[in-house]
Amino acid sequence: xxxxxxxxxxxxxxxxxxxxxxxxxxxxxxxxxxxxxxxxxxxxxxxxxxxxxxxxxxxxxxxxxxxxxxxxxxxxxxxxxxxxxxxxxxxxxxxxxxxxxxxxxxxxxxxxxxxxxxxxxxxxxxxxxxxxxxxxxxxxxxxxxxxxxxxxxxxxxxxxxxxxxxxxxxxxxxxxxxxxxxxxxxxxxxxxxxxxxxxxxxxxxxxxxxxxxxxxxxxxxxxxxxxxxxxxxxxxxxxxxxxxxxxxxxxxxxxxxxxxxxxxxxxxxxxxxxxxxxxxxxxxxxxxxxxxxxxxxxxxxxxxxxxxxxxxxxxxxxxxxxxxxxxxxxxxxxxxxxxxxxxxxxxxxxxxxxxxxxxxxxxxxxxxxxxxxxxxxxxxxxxxxxxxxxxxxxxxxxxxxxxxxxxxxxxxxxxxxxxxxxxxxxxxxxxxxxxxxxxxxxxxxxxxxxxxxxxxxxxxxxxxxxxxxxxxxxxxxxxxxxxxxxxxxxxxxxxxxxxxxxxxxxxxxxxxxxxxxxxxxxxxxxxxxxxxxxxxxxxxxxxxxxxxxxxxxxxxxxxxxxxxxxxxxxxxxxxxxxxxxxxxxxxxxxxxxxxxxxxxxxxxxxxxxxxxxxxxxxxxxxxxxxxxxxxxxxxxxxxxxxxxxxxxxxxxxxxxxxxxxxxxxxxxxxxxxxxxxxxxxxxxxxxxxxxxxxxxxxxxxxxxxxxxxxxxxxxxxxxxxxxxxxxxx
Ligand code: ADP
Ligand code: MG
Numbered sequence: 259x260x261x262x263x264x265x266x267x268x269x270x271x272x273x274x275x276x277x278x279x280x281x282x283x284x285x286x287x288x289x290x291x292x293x294x295x296x297x298x299x300x301x302x303x304x305x306x307x308x309x310x311x312x313x314x315x316x317x318x319x320x321x322x323x324x325x326x327x328x329x330x331x332x333x334x335x336x337x338x339x340x341x342x343x344x345x346x347x348x349x350x351x352x353x354x355x356x357x358x359x360x361x362x363x364x365x366x367x368x369x370x371x372x373x374x375x376x377x378x379x380x381x382x383x384x385x386x387x388x389x390x391x392x393x394x395x396x397x398x399x400x401x402x403x404x405x406x407x408x409x410x411x412x413x414x415x416x417x418x419x420x421x422x423x424x425x426x427x428x429x430x431x432x433x434x435x436x437x438x439x440x441x442x443x444x445x446x447x448x449x450x451x452x453x454x455x456x457x458x459x460x461x462x463x464x465x466x467x468x469x470x471x472x473x474x475x476x477x478x479x480x481x482x483x484x485x486x487x488x489x490x491x492x493x494x495x496x497x498x499x500x501x502x503x504x505x506x507x508x509x510x511x512x513x514x515x516x517x518x519x520x521x522x523x524x525x526x527x528x529x530x531x532x533x534x535x536x537x538x539x540x541x542x543x544x545x546x547x548x549x550x551x552x553x554x555x556x557x558x559x560x561x562x563x564x565x566x567x568x569x570x571x572x573x574x575x576x577x578x579x580x581x582x583x584x585x586x587x588x589x590x591x592x593x594x595x596x597x598x599x600x601x602x603x604x605x606x607x608x609x610x611x612x613x614x615x616x617x618x619x620x621x622x623x624x625x626x627x628x629x630x631x632x633x634x635x636x637x638x639x640x641x642x643x644x645x646x647x648x649x650x651x652x653x654x655x656x657x658x659x660x661x662x663x664x665x666x667x668x669x670x671x672x673x674x675x676x677x678x679x680x681x682x683x684x685x686x687x688x689x690x691x692x693x694x695x696x697x698x699x700x701x702x703x704x705x706x707x708x709x710x711x712x713x714x715x716x717x718x719x720x721x722x723x724x725x726x727x728x729x730x731x732x733x734x735x736x737x738x739x740x741x742x743x744x745x746x747x748x749x750x751x752x753x754x755x756x757x758x759x760x761x762x763x764x765x766x767x768x769x770x771x772x773x774x775x776x777x778x779x780x781x782x783x784x785x786x787x788x789x790x791x792x793x794x795x796x797x798x799x800x801x802x803x804x805x806x807x808x809x810x811x812x813x814x815x816x817x818x819x820x821x822x823x824x825x826x827x828x829x830x831x832x833x834x835x836x837x838x839x840x841x842x843x844x845x846x847x848x849x850x851x852x853x854x855x856x857x858x859x860x861x862x863x864x865x866x867x868x869x870x871x872x873x874x875x876x877x878x879x880x881x882x883x884x885x886x887x888x889x890x891x892x893x894x895x896x897x898x899x900x901x902x903x904x905x906x907x908x909x910x911x912x913x914x915x916x917x918x919x920x921x922x923x924x925x926x927x928x929x930x931x932x933x934x935x936x937x938x939x940x941x942x943x944x945x946x947x948x949x950x951x952x953x954x955x956x957x958x959x960x961x962x963x964x965x966x967x968x969x970x971x972x973x974x975x976x977x978x979x980x981x982x983x984x985x986x987x
Pocket of ligand 1: 474475476477558560561607608609610617728731
């Protein structure tokens with residue numbers, strides 16, 4: 259009997275809930291306790307050091323060495339008072355994961371003594387080996403220096419493990435020659451560009467008191483949970499994050515009985531546990547629920563300043579992975595761990611907020627008269643319209659390819675949903691219709707006795723749109739669940755900054771020609787609205803009609819990553835990034851190379867894994883079952899029984915042979931195509947072969963393997979089945 263799968267099942271079924279205790283029943287008692295936040299800084303820093311950090315955060319001022327030493331010393335005292343022994347720069351290289359290298363505070367001194375030390379120099383910068391991280395050729399190994407540099411706008415925090423605590427200092431990661439090698443450096447630049455543009459437009463036309471703006475971001479995170487034993491019995495999940503084989507279970511998500519269902523106790527324990535850890539780190543988690551697919555869940559925090567929100571999301575993914583182990587569970591962040599049921603995304607809720615407390619994407623009661631809101635709303639629409647391909651590129655990855663356009667997540671066609679209310683408002687104001695037809699449909703009272711009046715808001719929802727207006731923010735819904743959101747946010751904020759800067763130039767030109775401010779603004783907004791109409795779509799984004807309609811409208815529908823990524827290095831995008839100081843040409847080319855390379859490596863690993871699994875797990879099980887059948891046929895024949903008694907067995911033997919042959923033939927082809935891919939002229943061409951020649955062969959292997967899974971004696975099957983991974987909780 260197969261041992262791998264049945265041992266996993268036994269382990270999974272014998273689990274008992276793991277209860278962990280939060281430091282207090284009240285979250286506010288321990289929220290932020292592991293963060294060097296304002297409060298901790300006030301207690302542990304001198305007045306001058308505190309003010310230096312405050313200025314750095316609020317006014318982007320540089321901190322000098324004297325103050326850095328003082329901050330480091332206070333930070334060390336705070337950390338040591340909480341039992342910390344080590345520190346690390348914490349950064350986000352282009353691997354997609356976070357990176358850390360721990361150093362002890364402890365330092366030996368002469369005569370066998372020692373002391374705990376942490377200098378301003380160590381706080382401000384470290385020197386990891388840049389060539390060991392993806393760098394797209396920027397750093398050769400012989401000159402491999404890279405620097406991490408402190409980002410004071412994201413507070414230092416303490417990462418707790420069961421046997422020690424580490425002070426983590428969020429940093430950017432750049433090459434010796436200054437090029438960015440991470441996500442954070444360009445993100446900070448893009449956010450800065452957007453903030454500057456917002457302030458410029460606001461203070462020139464609407465409110466002189468606007469001197470600062472911030473970009474807000476709330477990231478909803480979807481994920482799957484399976485038993486850890488199942489995970490380790492599936493080499494494909496371990497090595498690629500998704501199941502490359504597996505017959506669909508008889509029951510999937512057809513009954514819609516998982517979404518918002520009651521949360522299974524083991525899962526609940528896990529959620530409470532990682533939420534507790536997240537709260538200590540100041541991650542403001544607010545919502546938890548079951549998602550659509552069996553075994554799928556979601557959490558969402560309150561929104562925060564975008565740089566912090568991205569750090570927190572990266573930290574959260576790391577936390578969830580660590581905490582899930584305590585519960586004998588494994589969290590799967592891959593966009594599509596299971597074929598045939600929904601995949602996971604990460605909705606990026608994005609808005610612009612001024613220092614005067616105004617959410618610039620919030621329409622207030624009368625959007626018709628709110629020209630400030632209209633300005634930012636229409637500019638956002640125009641920015642997305644003009645850079646749709648680049649936004650598509652910003653969410654492209656080998657794993658997200660399974661989701662986009664797969665009729666369950668937003669399609670690969672970029673479109674914007676704005677809802678009927680905003681459509682009416684824009685049509686009436688910007689098309690000169692006399693009166694706005696504001697949608698009052700949803701304002702109807704709920705006529706159920708004893709139910710108090712509730713506010714029905716006017717914003718409708720469209721779950722099929724990749725970029726939707728949801729009342730007071732835009733929601734970029736096509737981002738992948740495993741992605742670092744910085745990629746999407748770098749692009750979105752850059753295109754918004756650029757758009758607002760263009761807007762300002764155009765409006766000023768009209769004012770100079772004698773138009774009033776409002777006339778000038780409305781004239782430009784009208785033109786933008788007209789120019790962006792093609793990308794506005796209110797219908798079902800999953801439908802075939804939309805795909806056809808999009809062709810008519812001339813919208814792109816780039817289905818695969820190697821092609822989508824080309825938008826990063828188009829003439830338009832290159833100029834955009836350079837004009838706004840986000841990437842130099844060298845940085846952009848390097849990043850493009852890295853992204854193509856990552857794609858190649860991912861598919862290459864999948865090709866090797868599926869071949870290995872099919873040959874060493876699936877075929878042997880099939881052969882063993884086939885032999886059993888053959889022996890059975892022999893026996894029946896030998897006993898002189900008629901052909902009808904073993905006809906079915908004979909047929910099954912033939913079917914099994916056919917599937918085995920399909921698997922072996924396709925595995926051979928995989929080797930041939932993979933080899934060709936590796937000999938292509940450049941990385942992009944290699945990626946194209948992997949995408950269009952190698953990957954389609956997976957489907958053939960899978961179809962044969964899944965057919966065998968359906969036939970072969972269950973006790974001989976080595977790999978945990980979908981029903982076991984999805985439904986055991
Ligand atoms: P839904 O959009 O599903 O109705 P919510 O309104 O609760 O749900 O918002 C979902 C996410 O959007 C949350 O993370 C929330 O913090 C975030 N969000 C709400 N308002 C803003 C805003 N002004 N800017 C950015 N994110 C926001
Ligand atoms: Mg959701």
